[in-house]
Amino acid sequence: MKTKANMPKRTQHCDTENGKHCDTYPELGFNPSEKPPLMLLARYLGTCHTASGTVTRPKKKTLTRIVGSTVTDSCVTVLILKMTDEYYGLLMNKKIDAVWLTIERMAELKGCSNRTVWRYIDKHKMHTVKRQVKIGTAKVLKTFVLPDPETLELEFSDTYKQRQVPEFYLETVIPIGESMVKSMLVYGYQNTEDRHG
Numbered sequence: 001m002k003t004k005a006n007m008p009k010r011t012q013h014c015d016t017e018n019g020k021h022c023d024t025y026p027e028l029g030f031n032p033s034e035k036p037p038l039m040l041l042a043r044y045l046g047t048c049h050t051a052s053g054t055v056t057r058p059k060k061k062t063l064t065r066i067v068g069s070t071v072t073d074s075c076v077t078v079l080i081l082k083m084t085d086e087y088y089g090l091l092m093n094k095k096i097d098a099v100w101l102t103i104e105r106m107a108e109l110k111g112c113s114n115r116t117v118w119r120y121i122d123k124h125k126m127h128t129v130k131r132q133v134k135i136g137t138a139k140v141l142k143t144f145v146l147p148d149p150e151t152l153e154l155e156f157s158d159t160y161k162q163r164q165v166p167e168f169y170l171e172t173v174i175p176i177g178e179s180m181v182k183s184m185l186v187y188g189y190q191n192t193e194d195r196h197g
Contacts, residue, residue, distance in 0.1 A: 099145035
């Protein structure tokens, strides 16, 4: 997958002895001839050592669909191999680099309250943005979060199970560090059967 000139540099592994735990593509166990993997940005949870110092990255977790990740100076790029075809096609066709979720959606995926989500966001210093969206005839100011890899996995596995695809979303470019990231801010879903029915 080509890296856009204005996107963060995407490295495949750490460049010091301390970084041998980082994943490289040959170790991920997927067939490159199959549907091309999708790489999206998400927040880190752990730490990873590089030549320029220590940066954050995901803790080792057993995930069913997120099978690897790469590091940048401010975000982690997560490799996604499976999601609903409609969701995948939407992100690929629009060349989306980051999916942002609402506080309510984060709470739904994690099975907790909105207040708990806010504490989680504060603890991990996660990126948030506020945007005005139209819900019915009303305009509502919503907070969107750039999810961590575990929550991003929950988002795709849940929509895969429910056969859902984003119906209401904003496409925008959001600055992260010195980079401008093309993002999709999702705030509503549609069943794929209803979409084709």
